[in-house]
Amino acid sequence: MTYCVAMRLEAGLLFASDSRTNAGVDHIATFRKMSVFEQPGERLIVLLSAGNLATTQSVISLLTQRLKGQEEHLFKCPSMYDVAELVGRTVKEVVARDADAQSLGQGVDFGGNFIVGGQIRGEAPRLFHVYAQGNFIEACEDTPYFQIGESKYGKPIIDRVIKPKTSLKEAAKCTLISFDSTIRSNLSVGLPIDMLLYKTDSFAPADPHRITADDPYFNKLRRGWGEGLRKTFEKLPDEDWFNK
Amino acid sequence: MTYCVAMRLEAGLLFASDSRTNAGVDHIATFRKMSVFEQPGERLIVLLSAGNLATTQSVISLLTQRLKGQEEHLFKCPSMYDVAELVGRTVKEVVARDADAQSLGQGVDFGGNFIVGGQIRGEAPRLFHVYAQGNFIEACEDTPYFQIGESKYGKPIIDRVIKPKTSLKEAAKCTLISFDSTIRSNLSVGLPIDMLLYKTDSFAPADPHRITADDPYFNKLRRGWGEGLRKTFEKLPDEDWFNK
Numbered sequence: 001m002t003y004c005v006a007m008r009l010e011a012g013l014l015f016a017s018d019s020r021t022n023a024g025v026d027h028i029a030t031f032r033k034m035s036v037f038e039q040p041g042e043r044l045i046v047l048l049s050a051g052n053l054a055t056t057q058s059v060i061s062l063l064t065q066r067l068k069g070q071e072e073h074l075f076k077c078p079s080m081y082d083v084a085e086l087v088g089r090t091v092k093e094v095v096a097r098d099a100d101a102q103s104l105g106q107g108v109d110f111g112g113n114f115i116v117g118g119q120i121r122g123e124a125p126r127l128f129h130v131y132a133q134g135n136f137i138e139a140c141e142d143t144p145y146f147q148i149g150e151s152k153y154g155k156p157i158i159d160r161v162i163k164p165k166t167s168l169k170e171a172a173k174c175t176l177i178s179f180d181s182t183i184r185s186n187l188s189v190g191l192p193i194d195m196l197l198y199k200t201d202s203f204a205p206a207d208p209h210r211i212t213a214d215d216p217y218f219n220k221l222r223r224g225w226g227e228g229l230r231k232t233f234e235k236l237p238d239e240d241w242f243n244k
Numbered sequence: 245m246t247y248c249v250a251m252r253l254e255a256g257l258l259f260a261s262d263s264r265t266n267a268g269v270d271h272i273a274t275f276r277k278m279s280v281f282e283q284p285g286e287r288l289i290v291l292l293s294a295g296n297l298a299t300t301q302s303v304i305s306l307l308t309q310r311l312k313g314q315e316e317h318l319f320k321c322p323s324m325y326d327v328a329e330l331v332g333r334t335v336k337e338v339v340a341r342d343a344d345a346q347s348l349g350q351g352v353d354f355g356g357n358f359i360v361g362g363q364i365r366g367e368a369p370r371l372f373h374v375y376a377q378g379n380f381i382e383a384c385e386d387t388p389y390f391q392i393g394e395s396k397y398g399k400p401i402i403d404r405v406i407k408p409k410t411s412l413k414e415a416a417k418c419t420l421i422s423f424d425s426t427i428r429s430n431l432s433v434g435l436p437i438d439m440l441l442y443k444t445d446s447f448a449p450a451d452p453h454r455i456t457a458d459d460p461y462f463n464k465l466r467r468g469w470g471e472g473l474r475k476t477f478e479k480l481p482d483e484d485w486f487n488k
Contacts, residue, residue: 150396152394152396152397152429152430153396153397153399153400155397155429156397156400156425156428156429157473157477159428159429160428160470160473160474161474161477168485169482169483169484169485170482172483172485173477173480173482173483174477177477177480181400184400184403184404185396185399185400185403186396195485197485197486199486207486209485209488217481217483220480220481221480221481224476224479224480224481225476225477225480226404228472228473228475228476228477228479228480229401229404229472229473229476230404230405231472231476232468232469232472232473232475232476233401233405233417233418233421233469233472235468235472236417236421236464236465236468236469236472237461237464237465237468238413238414238417239413239416239417239461240413241412241413241416241439241441241453242441242443242451244453
């Protein structure tokens with residue numbers, strides 16, 4: 001499985017993915033389940049993927065190799081909306097190619113999900129969730145984040161903390177705690193975590209961070225959060241259920 | 245959907261279920277997704293149910309009406325193992341009766357899950373998870389709890405707190421926090437919560453509690469937990485990601 005989360009905040013964008021299985025291919029600063037397509041000064045596009053690895057790898061490969069061709073590609077798209085549409089169309093193309101009666105009869109799920117976000121000069125940063133069916137939704141004020149994969153364990157802390165005005169530092173802290181909760185409760189999600197923070201209108205080169213098991217900050221957070229939860233729990237009052 | 249959790253601790257048993265949809269029938273102290281079958285002084289049997297409501301209701305109805313018949317029934321079973329086996333057999337009986345080619349072609353899932361626990365004189369308290377297929381597993385030292393339904397949101401806090409030596413008071417507190425996290429993140433799980441605590445070897449009459457939206461203790465917990473999480477979160481250090 002996989003756990004990916006992305007946020008569209010006023011301060012910028014945050015992307016994070018685990019890496020227990022690898023879905024990315026190494027091309028144009030692409031790594032693990034996070035793929036980065038960028039023209040510094042002009043556009044940054046980040047894709048996070050979950051689902052059938054053959055499908056998501058093929059989508060990234062096709063998007064990558066078409067950057068050099070004549071067809072429409074990620075660096076030609078005039079808006080992030082068009083980027084999301086292109087990713088959705090590529091998902092459908094791959095599934096249509098791979099999923100036939102024979103393989104479907106074997107119960108294979110060819111679906112792949114993507115979170116697609118970034119900024120193209122002339123637009124504000126935008127964030128989309130592209131479904132396995134190729135259609136997509138966009139993050140807004142009310143719902144500034146998307147999760148794909150094993151999303152439930154780590155959702156409560158995000159629901160409590162993340163608002164459009166949350167800073168990138170706080171969002172990163174919340175994201176790492178969300179990953180910690182997920183990793184503790186679900187073996188299919190594992191370290192390292194890939195995280196990328198992007199400041200609105202910076203168009204700076206992508207500077208992804210890889211958070212491994214011996215990352216000092218992540219370990220400080222895990223320990224501090226665990227201790228804080230235990231202390232909070234202990235301080236909460238007890239009820240005398242048998243004499244109520 | 246549904247969220248139910250049950251724990252087998254040294255101090256006793258805990259059962260809790262939400263009630264956004266009702267799966268119980270009113271007979272022999274049966275209510276909502278929690279059904280209680282008891283002979284005070286002799287045996288207590290509690291069932292929590294999730295899944296297809298027609299299936300789980302039928303299972304409870306059959307188990308209830310057979311208490312007066314000649315067939316094997318819950319008050320005749322010599323052990324909790326036999327109780328779990330009887331519940332599993334009844335699930336299979338109902339699914340075999342209701343699920344035919346026509347309904348399966350319509351994509352209906354007839355499955356129903358049960359958590360079955362209690363104590364019969366002569367045995368220690370025991371706890372089982374009965375699957376939709378009728379087979380079942382038993383809680384042990386290493387895994388002293390089971391969840392059914394929307395289990396993921398509320399699992400991290402249980403994983404952090406619950407050990408076999410946890411007291412019933414603490415387990416109840418942890419359970420209510422687990423429900424709070426689930427209810428905040430998932431609309432399909434809702435109040436009131438039914439909770440039943442049973443002290444090992446007490447064989448006392450079941451004394452279930454119904455926790456509604458205006459329950460003072462639950463509200464104190466929700467508030468205290470939310471504030472504690474926020475304070476813990478704020479106290480955790482920030483990282484300077486852009487100058488790392």
